[in-house]
Amino acid sequence: MRCAVQDGPKRVTTNGDSERPNVARLFDYYLGGAHNFAVDRAVAEESIKHFPVAEMARTIRSFSRRVVRLCAEEMGIRQFLDLGSGIPTAGNVHEVAQSIDPSCNVVYVDHDPVTVAHARTMLRDNLNAAIVQSDVCDVGAVLRDPETRRLIDFTKPTAVLMVGILPYVSDEPAGVVARYRAALCEGSVLALTHLTKDVEPGLVDQLLNLSSEMGSALVPRSKQDVEDFVCGLKLLEPGLVLAAHWRADGELPGTSALADASTYGAVGVI
Template identity: 45%
Template sequence: MAEEAHWVPANIDVEVPSAARVYDFLLGGGHNFAADRAVGHKVLEVQPQGRRIAASNRAFLHRAVQYMVDEGITQFLDLGSGIPTAGNVHEIAQKANPDCRVVYVDYDPVAVAHSELLLKDDTRTIVVDADLREPEAVLEAPAVREHLDFSRPIGLLTVAIFHFVADERDPWKILSRYRSALAPGSLVALSHLTADQMPGEMAAVVEAMKRSRDPMYFRTYSEVVAMFEGLELVEPGVVSAPVWRFAWDAEEEPPQDGVYVGVGRKS
């Protein structure tokens, strides 16, 4: 029997797992269904560090948003924002600067529906139902244009999302189109799963995710670096997620967790 909840759209098939809800499960969230948890458990079987990897990626998002606010960014476009969980972009940004405005973009109906409920009293934050793989549809959406001023710097967040875009869709070209729409001084944060450090385990994750509607495409270090073409990389460049702007004891070996991250500035 399908699960029911007040935040689930009537037309959603909860028997079909989605990446957004599997990620919510890995983060310990409560907005996922049996089909999502089945895939999540399969991911944990083949990659026991799955929860730590998800948490590390989420922690990078927090540090990247805080860095952007510290650099004067007051408006954010979050592509593939997923299921809202503790420490959302608008919470981090508006805690640092209450004037920050945020647009979440997702095409998962559960993510959109729950975001709408969460944000119904927040006039500075909205969610747009759109597919990030169609940049023109996102960038020209009236709600996006009304909420964000593209003549001023924007913080573009592409966190844990482009590994769901197949090569034939050309994620590099898609990201380039978003980058071209940004004003000078904008910052782009990106995280991307890789099989470079744990090829066997991560190949098994790809296999597990084939059961969802969002198959995964892990990429190498050089392929991820290429996504920052046209941007000036912020120190320390493209690194493993736990390393980005996080203090490590010089005697310790920074962990490699299968996620490359970075932030680039448009000049």
Template identity: 50%
Template structure:
């Protein structure tokens, strides 16, 4: 077992973790040999995986830029993961330095590093909690001190709901956050789907059964159900690389098998 001095007590170093594997795909340093081993195994069967993860991160950046440009000044990032370049508060505050951001993750390593990173950032916080328990998050003192639920906010659920099983009823979970949001609020969502690579997606899903967070890939219709109650902004629910793409994006976005959308709640 690896010996490291930056890991909170009680963290299992012998089992891969989705947040740390994602950090490895992005070129981060907060992962262990067991995470890198799983990542390398996944990449051997699906060489585009690091590109896919970067495309997912790029969607998050574009969505935050769009929402900040639409006047949203509060962001609740659920399943934020281990801090890395281009964090939500950095992107949002490039549009308006007054933006407030609350990060939530259940992984103690992500929270430990996020807390250290954000120590000197007023109006930004990070808490350890499970997004499957909306009540504990929506009433958490740290969240309430940062987010004013009487004003529009953006809920960010990017690359996280595919780690919520059907038995946990992800649509009900999303609805709880939606119902706690003020008119004019938004949801940015990105969710794994099989895309054109059905056989690779199945192998990838199988790998995640070894982690503490198994993966559930969903169809377009299943993902669309998660967006009930929101008015989708153009271009709707599309492959993540097709959502308001920038110059240089791939000509065949379907090779990045994640569905993405941004929705708004009516102000009426």
């Protein structure tokens, strides 16, 4: 595990990529991270003027932190697979889990080479955390990757986090969820969030437009759609609800009602 005190954030070389905004670096900026460039900050600040995307990012990250704490503190889980992780920036899975038990193993998965380069730089001193460059929909490739096999034993309870990634899965997302579920043993956890279309259409449309401009397609889904993903799991209370309110204990990370209402969240036990 890395030392708690560091000289400063590790940096990845830009190799010319500083001229193009990147979705993962945008979210890093929204979350208060240091792994972003001027072009990302400019796009982020412009987007914030029009809709509460930063608050939405913080809502999702807050949900993730609560899930990881629950898994590590109350359920004794010591293995985490974070799918579509983006840059493991402020409040990331390995920092939360390893603050509870330094032996916790964390595998991040992302397909974007820029994101992976940043993450590998950040994680290079942490033997219990790694990132796999792969499409999360290629479940076999993710599970067979040497880093996954090194850090995760699927015969033991594992927490699979699908936080913020499913709206980017346009083709049979329920099948993708089911294939990860099939790899998990009893006592494992699957946690997910999903952008909802059951909210003011203007907010969703603006987010879809921003994502399209960044070269990514988002698919918002209804609560019924998300219920299908978790069918058969034992959902922890309070079930499938707005992510901002899932075991928040009065902690609402955003100040915007639209941001709080934009995303569903649920945690299920195998």
